[in-house]
Amino acid sequence: MLREALLPLPDLADVDLVDTVAAKAATVRRLLRDVARDYAPAVFANSFGAEDMVLTDMIWGDGIDIGIFSLDTGRLPAETYELMAAAEHRYSRHLEIFAPRHELVQDFISAYGINGFYNSVEARKGCCHARKVEPLQRALNGKQAWITGLRAGQSQTREKLKTISFDPANNLVKISPLADWSEREIWVYLRANRIPYNALHDHGFPSIGCAPCTRAVAPGEDIRAGRWWWESPETKECGLHLIDGKLQRIAKPEVGAEKTAVA
Numbered sequence: 104m105l106r107e108a109l110l111p112l113p114d115l116a117d118v119d120l121v122d123t124v125a126a127k128a129a130t131v132r133r134l135l136r137d138v139a140r141d142y143a144p145a146v147f148a149n150s151f152g153a154e155d156m157v158l159t160d161m162i163w164g165d166g167i168d169i170g171i172f173s174l175d176t177g178r179l180p181a182e183t184y185e186l187m188a189a190a191e192h193r194y195s196r197h198l199e200i201f202a203p204r205h206e207l208v209q210d211f212i213s214a215y216g217i218n219g220f221y222n223s224v225e226a227r228k229g230c231c232h233a234r235k236v237e238p239l240q241r242a243l244n245g246k247q248a249w250i251t252g253l254r255a256g257q258s259q260t261r262e263k264l265k266t267i268s269f270d271p272a273n274n275l276v277k278i279s280p281l282a283d284w285s286e287r288e289i290w291v292y293l294r295a296n297r298i299p300y301n302a303l304h305d306h307g308f309p310s311i312g313c314a315p316c317t318r319a320v321a322p323g324e325d326i327r328a329g330r331w332w333w334e335s336p337e338t339k340e341c342g343l344h345l346i347d348g349k350l351q352r353i354a355k356p357e358v359g360a361e362k363t364a365v366a
């Protein structure tokens with residue numbers, strides 16, 4: 104889906120739009136409570152994008168019994184850490200953080216170089232494996248369901264996203280409560296409820312991941328065009344998400360694999 108514009112403040116005077124968002128939010132809240140009741144222990148994987156702040160507000164703000172964790176890849180932008188702190192302060196809660204295993208990061212750097220992810224899809228997925236996928240697997244261990252802030256409109260790899268699906272890669276139920284929300288609806292919720300959000304959104308970053316793998320996009324560009332922008336659209340998943348039964352599976356980098364020059 105193309106980004107409508109970089110920062111069109113949603114028109115909170117649009118009564119129909121605000122009503123639609125309120126109705127959708129009520130549905131999501133019911134779903135989250137049902138998940139907390141029927142799939143305990145359930146967790147929310149929070150990467151602090153705009154969608155994730157909607158879910159953070161619902162879970163922490165309403166006191167829903169769903170754990171929230173984040174993957175600290177070690178390469179996140181400073182603005183994301185600032186938002187993490189702002190969210191902890193607003194809701195008087197502390198995040199659960201999962202960091203990469205240092206030996207996997209060291210192996211990747213030894214094999215590919217500190218920024219070797221620029222040099223091939225294989226290398227990039229190797230970095231994502233070490234810094235995201237392996238920590239995610241630890242975070243999900245023993246859980247019955249995990250919740251994500253994915254939306255179907257975020258990219259062509261997510262068009263077939265379902266609200267509730269089974270995630271065979273992690274062997275648990277995966278729930279994407281905002282699957283049918285538009286970007287504009289997300290921003291109506293955030294603005295109407297004065298929810299903190301990542302400052303990079305104000306500088307042309309609709310989708311934010313690790314700092315070296317995220318750039319700003321222009322109006323009219325795809326929402327996720329700024330993520331791994333040097334790759335073709337169909338490879339742009341980090342291996343955390345399986346959509347429509349297809350997972351861009353991450354291969355653990357082989358120690359001693361051929362080194363490539365840093366881009």
Ligand code: SF4
Pocket residue numbers: 176178220227228230231232234235312313315316341
């Ligand atoms: S997004 Fe980039 S820096 Fe982050 S884990 Fe993936 S390849 Fe590594």
